[in-house]
Amino acid sequence: AQTVTQSQPEMSVQEAETVTLSCTYDTSESNYYLFWYKQPPSRQMILVIRQEAYKQQNATENRFSVNFQKAAKSFSLKISDSQLGDTAMYFCAFSYVMNYGGSQGNLIFGKGTKLSVKP
Amino acid sequence: EADIYQTPRYLVIGTGKKITLECSQTMGHDKMYWYQQDPGMELHLIHYSYGVNSTEKGDLSSESTVSRIRTEHFPLTLESARPSHTSQYLCASSDWPSGQGYNEQFFGPGTRLTVL
Numbered sequence: 128a129q130t131v132t133q134s135q136p137e138m139s140v141q142e143a144e145t146v147t148l149s150c151t152y153d154t155s156e157s158n159y160y161l162f163w164y165k166q167p168p169s170r171q172m173i174l175v176i177r178q179e180a181y182k183q184q185n186a187t188e189n190r191f192s193v194n195f196q197k198a199a200k201s202f203s204l205k206i207s208d209s210q211l212g213d214t215a216m217y218f219c220a221f222s223y224v225m226n227y228g229g230s231q232g233n234l235i236f237g238k239g240t241k242l243s244v245k246p
Numbered sequence: 247e248a249d250i251y252q253t254p255r256y257l258v259i260g261t262g263k264k265i266t267l268e269c270s271q272t273m274g275h276d277k278m279y280w281y282q283q284d285p286g287m288e289l290h291l292i293h294y295s296y297g298v299n300s301t302e303k304g305d306l307s308s309e310s311t312v313s314r315i316r317t318e319h320f321p322l323t324l325e326s327a328r329p330s331h332t333s334q335y336l337c338a339s340s341d342w343p344s345g346q347g348y349n350e351q352f353f354g355p356g357t358r359l360t361v362l
Contacts, residue, residue, distance in 0.1 A: 136286075160349070169355075172338075173353070174351075233291055233294065236289045239288060
């Protein structure tokens with residue numbers, strides 16, 4: 128079964144600096160999606176960025192970018208120019224593509240990394 | 247504005263009480279989910295639904311039950327609450343399967359349940 132591992136329970140970064148959150152996953156398949164979700168304190172979880180496994184180009188969304196290493200099964204999130212509003216739990220998640228092997232595309236989440244941005 | 251709502255946001259209740267956690271969405275999505283999340287931990291899928299009159303159990307066994315009578319409404323019920331049910335419950339929806347091929351889920355704010 129696929130698993131998602133986030134090895135950093137907590138991290139902190141100074142405002143305006145860059146931080147990288149790590150995520151590894153385990154799957155024997157070649158076709159899947161990876162996601163980073165952000166859960167701010169007492170606020171709704173939102174999608175930060177998405178990566179399709181068959182695309183070699185790393186996804187980028189403004190200050191957020193990923194380093195996707197398919198062979199190493201690694202999917203790290205880099206946050207540039209960190210802002211106080213980036214303080215949140217960050218969850219890495221995995222899903223198979225639609226209808227692959229009977230999959231319903233449900234998400235598998237890692238345990239999360241608590242990121243604190245300090246002024 | 248399209249959104250997903252959960253009520254109540256916080257609930258403290260005694261053992262043995264029946265409770266219903268409400269989840270509604272105005273996203274027009276067919277698929278809905280319930281997750282259980284202990285503080286500082288990952289999300290575990292406990293129920294999901296493909297649409298009206300469809301309910302499925304998730305990866306984590308739960309004593310709760312769900313119903314889906316209307317597309318926009320997906321309530322979760324605990325017939326007899328126990329302290330072991332203390333947790334945060336998150337509701338989500340998605341337009342899966344969509345032409346995009348991936349399952350982007352939209353989450354509600356959650357209900358933090360404490361059973362004394």
